[in-house]
Amino acid sequence: MTGGGQTDQQYLLQRARELKDKEPYESKAWMLTANSLFPDTFSIQFESYSNEREAGNIKECAKCFQKLFKRFPHEDVLWREINVMTEALKNQNKFQGGAKNEKEEFLLKLYDELSEQTQQKVLLFASDKVGHTMKKCQLLLIVMKKFPKLTSKYGEILIQSLMEAEVSDQGGGGGGGGGPLNSYRKVLISEVLPVVIGSDKILLQPILLHKLLYLALEFIVGLVNSNNPSSWEIKEPWKLMFSILEGIGKGLGWSICKNISKSKPETIISSLSAIQRVALQTDHESDQFLQFFYCALVTCFQAIYQYSALVSAKDNQSILVEAFSTHDPDVRVKRRKTTEEPYGPLFSHGNSTSAEDPIILEFQIACRAWQLLSPSSPPPRFHSLLNQLSSSCGSLDAITKFNIDYLLQAGQFRDCLQELSQFVYSGGDKKDIPWTQLKFCVAQYCMGDYRSAAQSAVACMGNYDSLPSKSLLGAQTASLTQPNQRSRHLRFLAYSQSSVLGYCCKLLTSLLQESVGAGGDMALGHILVMVQCDWPSLQDLLAFTLHKIKKKQGLTYPLLTQYVINIDILEELTYLSTPTGGGIVLDITPGSRGAARPGTRGANRGEKEDFKMAMKKQALRSHEDVNRLIVDFLSKNSDVILQCLGQ
Numbered sequence: 001m002t003g004g005g006q007t008d009q010q011y012l013l014q015r016a017r018e019l020k021d022k023e024p025y026e027s028k029a030w031m032l033t034a035n036s037l038f039p040d041t042f043s044i045q046f047e048s049y050s051n052e053r054e055a056g057n058i059k060e061c062a063k064c065f066q067k068l069f070k071r072f073p074h075e076d077v078l079w080r081e082i083n084v085m086t087e088a089l090k091n092q093n094k095f096q097g098g099a100k101n102e103k104e105e106f107l108l109k110l111y112d113e114l115s116e117q118t119q120q121k122v123l124l125f126a127s128d129k130v131g132h133t134m135k136k137c138q139l140l141l142i143v144m145k146k147f148p149k150l151t152s153k154y155g156e157i158l159i160q161s162l163m164e165a166e167v168s169d170q171g172g173g174g175g176g177g178g179g180p181l182n183s184y185r186k187v188l189i190s191e192v193l194p195v196v197i198g199s200d201k202i203l204l205q206p207i208l209l210h211k212l213l214y215l216a217l218e219f220i221v222g223l224v225n226s227n228n229p230s231s232w233e234i235k236e237p238w239k240l241m242f243s244i245l246e247g248i249g250k251g252l253g254w255s256i257c258k259n260i261s262k263s264k265p266e267t268i269i270s271s272l273s274a275i276q277r278v279a280l281q282t283d284h285e286s287d288q289f290l291q292f293f294y295c296a297l298v299t300c301f302q303a304i305y306q307y308s309a310l311v312s313a314k315d316n317q318s319i320l321v322e323a324f325s326t327h328d329p330d331v332r333v334k335r336r337k338t339t340e341e342p343y344g345p346l347f348s349h350g351n352s353t354s355a356e357d358p359i360i361l362e363f364q365i366a367c368r369a370w371q372l373l374s375p376s377s378p379p380p381r382f383h384s385l386l387n388q389l390s391s392s393c394g395s396l397d398a399i400t401k402f403n404i405d406y407l408l409q410a411g412q413f414r415d416c417l418q419e420l421s422q423f424v425y426s427g428g429d430k431k432d433i434p435w436t437q438l439k440f441c442v443a444q445y446c447m448g449d450y451r452s453a454a455q456s457a458v459a460c461m462g463n464y465d466s467l468p469s470k471s472l473l474g475a476q477t478a479s480l481t482q483p484n485q486r487s488r489h490l491r492f493l494a495y496s497q498s499s500v501l502g503y504c505c506k507l508l509t510s511l512l513q514e515s516v517g518a519g520g521d522m523a524l525g526h527i528l529v530m531v532q533c534d535w536p537s538l539q540d541l542l543a544f545t546l547h548k549i550k551k552k553q554g555l556t557y558p559l560l561t562q563y564v565i566n567i568d569i570l571e572e573l574t575y576l577s578t579p580t581g582g583g584i585v586l587d588i589t590p591g592s593r594g595a596a597r598p599g600t601r602g603a604n605r606g607e608k609e610d611f612k613m614a615m616k617k618q619a620l621r622s623h624e625d626v627n628r629l630i631v632d633f634l635s636k637n638s639d640v641i642l643q644c645l646g647q
Helices: 008-018 024-037 042-055 058-071 076-090 102-113 116-129 133-146 148-168 183-197 206-225 237-252 265-281 287-311 358-373 380-393 397-409 413-425 430-447 450-461 497-514 516-530 539-552 567-577 605-620 626-636 638-644
Strands: 318-322 324-326 346-349 481-483 489-494 554-556 585-587
Touching: 024 042, 042 058, 042 076, 058 076, 058 102, 058 116, 076 102, 076 116, 076 133, 116 133, 133 148, 133 183, 148 183, 148 206, 183 206, 183 237, 206 237, 206 287, 206 380, 237 287, 265 287, 265 358, 287 318, 287 358, 287 380, 287 397, 318 397, 318 430, 346 358, 358 397, 358 489, 397 413, 397 430, 413 430, 430 450, 430 497, 450 497, 450 626, 450 638, 481 489, 489 497, 497 516, 497 539, 497 626, 497 638, 516 539, 516 554, 516 626, 516 638, 539 554, 539 567, 567 585, 567 605, 626 638
Parallel strands: 324 481, 346 489, 554 585
Antiparallel strands: 318 489
């Protein structure tokens, strides 16, 4: 004890600190003296460590740290230093191998300078000391990543800890959440499993591997089903899923899983197709069936969700519809079929009919994968698993919508209608109402139930404002018809107001064209209104309509002055009314006394003047929004449109 009431240790530290800036070498001498006299005094040893840290001497600092950790592992000051070090180690990936500040950066370099034994002990000591399960698991994960040999010791412990923590914390606000998307599951699936199953040093029991496979699948499906996987910092969820499937398959001795994470979907599907029949006929608890089932399932889900992402892309959504074809008259092709065709339909999207188009390609891959698990009698495990996933991940709309598209392309129209009805009954999203109505329209049209198809088309247009207003592709109504030697043409239509209206007008005018005999003038008039859509895409139908009007020598359609404003159509009608055009009588004035051929020269001159004035008034309206006008026409005149189509 010194005269000032200080201990010898305190005096030596004070002298070293006083001389630190003025006489650094003399200060260091005082510290060396203190170290040699009091090797078991924490304050002196930590002061030496702090001095070396401030000076940036990593090697000397590492020596001091190892002494401190060996002699004083439970000191709070040292624990705080270790805590900063382990946080820096956990954050390395976030900062691309670096740290967020200078102190963390230094501690990372210090850690690397420690002996391997000390490195292990520091992390294991920190994991024992920390109370929070997640932090403990994160530290053990670092241990396994840095020291793979320890995976056999801590791997299964870490897996069980995370699984138990998730169950005990469900709904507790500690990260468990109420479903598969929680922090414990994320760490288990995205960080722990790849390390553990990638190690040859550990053998997990089959029952645990099967459980982990389901937990991984449930997490990935929940992730992609949430439409926001980036919020969970997982950029390639399906790549992760295939990697886990390969690792678990290796642990279970599933030969099909070998290198599956590096294989293309087409290659996987071809391999699975070759063993499909045998696998589905074996015992559904056998390895032969299970490895086929899970490989097919993951491949199928990946393709479906990638297809779903493409058709629901922002500002570029698409919807699969039955489109139209022009055929070589020398080749007789049946127009509609209710069974799948051996060579399949023609697909188109945008300006492409190539199978290399991303949406067409992904849809066809998804269809081939779906056929692996959904033959004439799908395995019960498939439906059971879908129900489980739907219960935990929310409604699997992407899978339901794909199945509707699959049934449509396969020509299974009755099943398609049943699936649509079930989708509506299950209470799908309100924004899906026009999508569902248009799908009903398409399936009913393919079934030959034209009146119901027309009803659904009109109902779809009743929800015009619920449709996306914009699309990168535009309406492209003319592309709804493609030259085709196949009997069917399926098109990925831009899912937007203008495109869907164009499709409905094309379909309705085609139906009215076939029923002109029964629908008479009203059918012809309705066609005149709807061919204005995306003009001049449907002008071929205008030529047909004008020909019919000439043949009838007249047209009575009081709705014309309300809904026909296209200049080209008005000019054609005006020409027909002239002597050169045939002097066709056009009665277009609401409440007029009807059109009659003139018996005496000049007797109906007044009516002709009225007609000219009416045409001029219509021309002045040509700037109006024709799409809105047609939608208004469909909503207010649905009954008279349907009357033209008969019962």
